[in-house]
Amino acid sequence: xxxxxxxxxxxxxxxxxxxxxxxxxxxxxxxxxxxxxxxxxxxxxxxxxxxxxxxxxxxxxxxxxxxxxxxxxxxxxxxxxxxxxxxxxxxxxxxxxxxxxxxxxxxxxxxxxxxxxxxxxxxxxxxxxxxxxxxxxxxxxxxxxxxxxxxxxxxxxxxxxxxxxxxxxxxxxxxxxxxxxxxxxxxxxxxxxxxxxxxxxxxxxx
Numbered sequence: 001x002x003x004x005x006x007x008x009x010x011x012x013x014x015x016x017x018x019x020x021x022x023x024x025x026x027x028x029x030x031x032x033x034x035x036x037x038x039x040x041x042x043x044x045x046x047x048x049x050x051x052x053x054x055x056x057x058x059x060x061x062x063x064x065x066x067x068x069x070x071x072x073x074x075x076x077x078x079x080x081x082x083x084x085x086x087x088x089x090x091x092x093x094x095x096x097x098x099x100x101x102x103x104x105x106x107x108x109x110x111x112x113x114x115x116x117x118x119x120x121x122x123x124x125x126x127x128x129x130x131x132x133x134x135x136x137x138x139x140x141x142x143x144x145x146x147x148x149x150x151x152x153x154x155x156x157x158x159x160x161x162x163x164x165x166x167x168x169x170x171x172x173x174x175x176x177x178x179x180x181x182x183x184x185x186x187x188x189x190x191x192x193x194x195x196x197x198x199x200x201x202x203x204x205x206x
Contacts, residue, residue, distance in 0.1 A: 024090055027114050028192065030081070030097040031137065032121035033129025037149045037179035038097040039081050041121060045185035046083025046095065080111070085189065093189060112137075117196050118144040119188055121179065124154045127165055134166060145173040145195055147188045 030038045043050050081097030096111060112118075118137055122130050130146075137144050146168065157165070159174050168174070175191050178184045 025092040025094060026116040028093050028095055028189065029112060029115045029118040029142070030095055030121065031118055031133050031144075032098075033123070033126065033133060036121040036123045036126075036129070037151075038121055041119075041147075041149075041177075041179040041185050041188075042081040042083040042095050042097045044180055044182045045085050045189065047086060048084045050081060050083040052081045052097075085186070087186075087190065087193065091193075112140045112142050115142050117192050118142050119192055120144050120146045122146055122148050122162075122166070123151055124148060124157060124162070125151065127162075130166060134168070143196060143199055145175060145188070145192045147175050147177045147179075150176060150178045 030041055032038050039052055043052065080099065081095070083095040083097075084092060085095065086092050096115075098111060120130060120134055120137065134144075134146075146162075146166065148162065162168075162174055163170070163172075173191055173195050175188055177188050
């Protein structure tokens, strides 16, 4: 089975090094169910060569993973994705994308440790694959935003209807995005930073 790692690292390229102006680096986790676009999001926004761990899906995997709604998907993440993005000259985000299949969820153990926040990617054609993911985040206490990935022919629901279906508290932001587009992924991460800042200010005011 061929490895899906995007490139074999042979040493840092000049564009892979942290900007000298960077003073803060934080960890952000990209989570979601199987096939919702986590690897695509990390790839589209990363300013360095993203590390991905995709493998070709086999017939054996079809008997284990629920591929309903993503039957044409032919690769899947088996460990994690990693990328980096500078939101400004000082703030750098390290992005960790998780595998979506439940059989790989043991890899999530410890992944949330030290994470400032998370992005939950959602596919409105298969909202049910997000329920357990959101539950695990809530148990871990990691604040998160929900990003609805715009798939072709996916139903478009009002925000409040989505909030009710996902049983989200009123304050959790819900954003529409296209994980393939860099600017759209950047907007999601900026929304997460704004949300985390508002939580911090609220906490300080108490």
